[in-house]
Amino acid sequence: MRFGRFDDEHREYVIDTPMVPYPWINYLGYDGFFSLISNTAGGYSFYKDARLRRITRYRYNNIPVDDGGKYFYINDNNDVWSPGWKPVKAELDKYECRHGLGYTKITGEKNNLEAEVLYLVPLKFNGEVQRVRLTNKSDYVKKFKLFSFVEFCLWNAYDDMTNFQRNFSTGEVEIKGSVIYHKTEYRERRDHFAFYSVNSDIAGYDTQMEDFLGLYNGFSSPDAVIEGKPRNSEAHGWQPIGSHCIEVELGAGEVKDYIFILGYVENDKNDKWESPGIINKTKAQKMISKMSSSEDVDRELDAISDYWDGLLSVYGIEHPEDKLSRMVNIWNPYQCITTYNMSRSASYFESGIGRGFGFRDSNQDLLGCIHQIPEKSKQRILDIAATQMEDGSAYHQYQPLTKRGNDEVGGNFNDDPLWLIASVSAYIKETGDYSILERLVPFDNDENKEKNLFEHLKRSFYHVVDNLGPHRLPLIGRADWNDCLNLNCFSEDPDESFQTTENKEGKVAESVLIAGMFVCYGREFEEICRRTGKEKEAKEANRHVNSMIGIINEHGWDGEWFLRAYDDKGDKVGSSENEEGQIFIESQGFCIMAGIGVDDGRAKQTLDSVKEKLSCEYGIVLQNPAYSKYYLNLGEISTYPEGYKENAGVFCHNNPWIMIAETIIGRGDEAFDYYRRIAPAYLEEISEIHKTEPYVYSQMVSGKDAYKKGEAKNSWLTGTAAWNYVAITQYILGIRPDYDGLIIDPCIPSDWDGFKIVRKFRNSVYNIEVKNPEKVSKGIKSLKLDGKELEGNKVPISDDGEIHRVEVVLG
Ligand code: BGC
Ligand code: NOJ
Numbered sequence: 069m070r071f072g073r074f075d076d077e078h079r080e081y082v083i084d085t086p087m088v089p090y091p092w093i094n095y096l097g098y099d100g101f102f103s104l105i106s107n108t109a110g111g112y113s114f115y116k117d118a119r120l121r122r123i124t125r126y127r128y129n130n131i132p133v134d135d136g137g138k139y140f141y142i143n144d145n146n147d148v149w150s151p152g153w154k155p156v157k158a159e160l161d162k163y164e165c166r167h168g169l170g171y172t173k174i175t176g177e178k179n180n181l182e183a184e185v186l187y188l189v190p191l192k193f194n195g196e197v198q199r200v201r202l203t204n205k206s207d208y209v210k211k212f213k214l215f216s217f218v219e220f221c222l223w224n225a226y227d228d229m230t231n232f233q234r235n236f237s238t239g240e241v242e243i244k245g246s247v248i249y250h251k252t253e254y255r256e257r258r259d260h261f262a263f264y265s266v267n268s269d270i271a272g273y274d275t276q277m278e279d280f281l282g283l284y285n286g287f288s289s290p291d292a293v294i295e296g297k298p299r300n301s302e303a304h305g306w307q308p309i310g311s312h313c314i315e316v317e318l319g320a321g322e323v324k325d326y327i328f329i330l331g332y333v334e335n336d337k338n339d340k341w342e343s344p345g346i347i348n349k350t351k352a353q354k355m356i357s358k359m360s361s362s363e364d365v366d367r368e369l370d371a372i373s374d375y376w377d378g379l380l381s382v383y384g385i386e387h388p389e390d391k392l393s394r395m396v397n398i399w400n401p402y403q404c405i406t407t408y409n410m411s412r413s414a415s416y417f418e419s420g421i422g423r424g425f426g427f428r429d430s431n432q433d434l435l436g437c438i439h440q441i442p443e444k445s446k447q448r449i450l451d452i453a454a455t456q457m458e459d460g461s462a463y464h465q466y467q468p469l470t471k472r473g474n475d476e477v478g479g480n481f482n483d484d485p486l487w488l489i490a491s492v493s494a495y496i497k498e499t500g501d502y503s504i505l506e507r508l509v510p511f512d513n514d515e516n517k518e519k520n521l522f523e524h525l526k527r528s529f530y531h532v533v534d535n536l537g538p539h540r541l542p543l544i545g546r547a548d549w550n551d552c553l554n555l556n557c558f559s560e561d562p563d564e565s566f567q568t569t570e571n572k573e574g575k576v577a578e579s580v581l582i583a584g585m586f587v588c589y590g591r592e593f594e595e596i597c598r599r600t601g602k603e604k605e606a607k608e609a610n611r612h613v614n615s616m617i618g619i620i621n622e623h624g625w626d627g628e629w630f631l632r633a634y635d636d637k638g639d640k641v642g643s644s645e646n647e648e649g650q651i652f653i654e655s656q657g658f659c660i661m662a663g664i665g666v667d668d669g670r671a672k673q674t675l676d677s678v679k680e681k682l683s684c685e686y687g688i689v690l691q692n693p694a695y696s697k698y699y700l701n702l703g704e705i706s707t708y709p710e711g712y713k714e715n716a717g718v719f720c721h722n723n724p725w726i727m728i729a730e731t732i733i734g735r736g737d738e739a740f741d742y743y744r745r746i747a748p749a750y751l752e753e754i755s756e757i758h759k760t761e762p763y764v765y766s767q768m769v770s771g772k773d774a775y776k777k778g779e780a781k782n783s784w785l786t787g788t789a790a791w792n793y794v795a796i797t798q799y800i801l802g803i804r805p806d807y808d809g810l811i812i813d814p815c816i817p818s819d820w821d822g823f824k825i826v827r828k829f830r831n832s833v834y835n836i837e838v839k840n841p842e843k844v845s846k847g848i849k850s851l852k853l854d855g856k857e858l859e860g861n862k863v864p865i866s867d868d869g870e871i872h873r874v875e876v877v878l879g
Contacts (some may be wrong), residue, residue: 136313
């Protein structure tokens with residue numbers, strides 16, 4: 069069942085009922101100011117850091133779901149309603165929500181009055197602009213009242229939801245004309261405030277929640293709105309809000325626009341005040357005048373659209389299958405930019421207070437967006453590298469505002485360092501910019517411990533070499549990619565967090581996944597050494613990589629698939645010898661991506677095992693059989709009920725590792741089949757089962773062992789976005805940047821006739837046409853660049869600002 073439709077021309081998903089199976093959201097913002105907005109106008113805003121600079125409040129896990137947001141109310145002769153249906157939930161004559169790239173437009177209509185609310189965060193603007201367009205569709209004059217509503221958060225979102233004994237006494241606002249200023253704590257150490265403005269005269273306002281709502285009311289029936297009488301309340305402590313009341317008169321057919329701005333301002337410490345106790349509003353006024361008219365908003369909307377034109381033009385497909393085209397051209401790259409912006413910090417499943425940016429997460433996110441935002445990616449790489457320790461290990465997370473490693477979350481996830489090599493090599497392949505390796509980057513953000521980025525990579529590489537276990541496989545540490553495979557944890561105390569509690573020193577438990585990653589990314593390290601003239605380092609690296617391949621062959625192969633790990637006793641995990649958890653997805657993907665078993669048939673055998681034991685209608689589950697009880701030696705993975713999350717859920721993040729592995733052995737039908745099983749656009753028809761947005765990936769879909777199968781959770785912020793983008797664009801469609809050219813190596817379903825790709829790469833544009841006359845999956849019969857036959861499958865770098873024609877015939 070569908071709850072809307074894709075509008076590919078406008079790059080929008082159009083939702084046509086407010087009651088979707090779970091709030092379907094969108095993200096607004098680019099660099100500083102961000103908003104999350106649901107299809108019923110729920111959500112919240114923050115500046116850079118969802119924990120430390122929360123601008124509006126959100127009550128998580130609320131009842132009803134998704135209560136609280138950027139609401140408008142209309143009181144039309146005592147008929148009260150909201151254009152986004154919520155919070156009033158009055159029945160509307162018409163409802164529509166269009167989530168577009170960087171904006172959301174929600175329209176409601178009742179009693180011949182249409183209210184369209186456009187929400188956007190303009191480029192280079194620290195604020196959310198809301199344009200309310202009111203249309204009188206009747207043939208008589210309409211007089212009614214429009215109320216706006218936002219609820220301010222007292223900045224630190226964690227403190228805000230826990231420390232009421234203080235916070236109920238600190239709230240402060242200022243009201244001047246039609247602008248409400250939220251200035252809690254500005255009197256002391258904060259140099260920032262928020263404001264909420266409208267470009268018209270107002271009939272009144274409210275800034276204190278209790279006065280606006282009435283203490284015993286919810287958002288659905290504020291006293292001020294129901295009575296049509298703003299209280300002109302001034303918040304002192306308690307819960308500051310911003311609400312304007314506007315009296316509107318519209319002639320028959322008349323249309324009127326109102327522009328609201330929710331802005332964020334930072335002032336210089338020495339320039340905080342206009343006069344004692346009165347904040348300096350100069351910057352806010354500037355922002356307000358920049359967006360004062362409907363034309364201003366149109367201009368910003370156009371600028372946003374141009375911005376996305378630019379980003380999306382780097383890789384585009386022409387293919388008869390709409391679902392594929394809309395994933396590749398629009399929604400998957402859009403989600404990749406969002407995961408770049410947010411990492412795992414703030415969504416409808418991540419509260420924005422529990423997590424900063426993950427070290428491995430952010431490195432992997434880059435894999436999906438370097439081609440779109442190379443400059444920002446470079447900066448991100450340098451920021452991440454600066455949280456690495458001198459011994460090559462890393463803080464697992466860092467806070468986006470301070471860019472410092474987060475002590476609370478600690479380190480010792482032994483896969484983390486290798487992901488830095490992954491992102492840096494991808495960056496160099498895309499841009500050819502080796503100079504990044506020379507950039508000086510501190511360890512642990514300490515300027516006295518600065519070394520160039522190359523040295524950081526080297527320490528990542530040797531962190532593995534220096535931490536091998538009894539079988540000479542890499543020690544797993546706290547956990548590897550699978551946060552829940554906690555082989556050194558042994559927790560018997562329910563009040564301990566698996567993620568942070570103290571672990572055994574861990575000199576025994578080993579990870580075959582990290583071993584596979586080491587071969588994959590170790591090879592990239594070797595290549596980088598070689599290409600920068602460090603022949604000796606390259607040889608050394610090569611020796612370690614080869615030795616690891618030998619060790620995987622000797623101790624990492626289980627007979628029909630790759631083993632997953634050795635536990636603290638040296639017992640196998642992910643082996644046919646185990647009763648449960650016999651086969652895991654991760655090591656299968658990475659060992660084959662590392663090329664292991666490709667020549668001797670084991671890769672094929674492995675992927676057959678994956679198909680037989682792990683795949684199901686909804687994707688490939690993480691392991692099988694699911695754990696049916698808690699295992700002290702395995703940790704959090706065995707805490708989840710069967711089929712959910714890391715305990716045999718379809719953890720979408722690593723499904724693409726298997727897709728890529730399938731392309732490596734040439735099975736395009738299988739690769740694409742796996743792609744289709746989890747790509748959201750292909751699941752639109754089963755939205756009532758899938759539940760989350762049909763335009764973005766979710767972290768997890770419940771697997772074949774789950775009570776309710778096929779139900780997705782944790783949408784938006786997941787490494788799934790980047791990895792699926794890599795799998796489809798670089799391996800299935802097969803257009804892949806390399807250090808010295810563009811590899812053309814599709815591996816597609818054999819019944820495809822072909823497809824076309826436009827790829828911008830190193831200052832040239834390539835119009836690539838792939839034809840498949842012999843109906844094969846893989847193999848290049850001929851490759852022509854501008855009419856000239858090329859040897860092999862790599863298009864050399866032209867770097868000439870020109871458009872080139874690439875003709876590919878498979879066979
Ligand atoms: C989840 C993981 C997550 C970890 C850290 C666990 O409970 O299952 O997916 O990475 O917490 O947030
Ligand atoms: C979510 C985390 O963000 C990611 O880093 C981890 O790899 C997966 N969970 C799997 O546990």
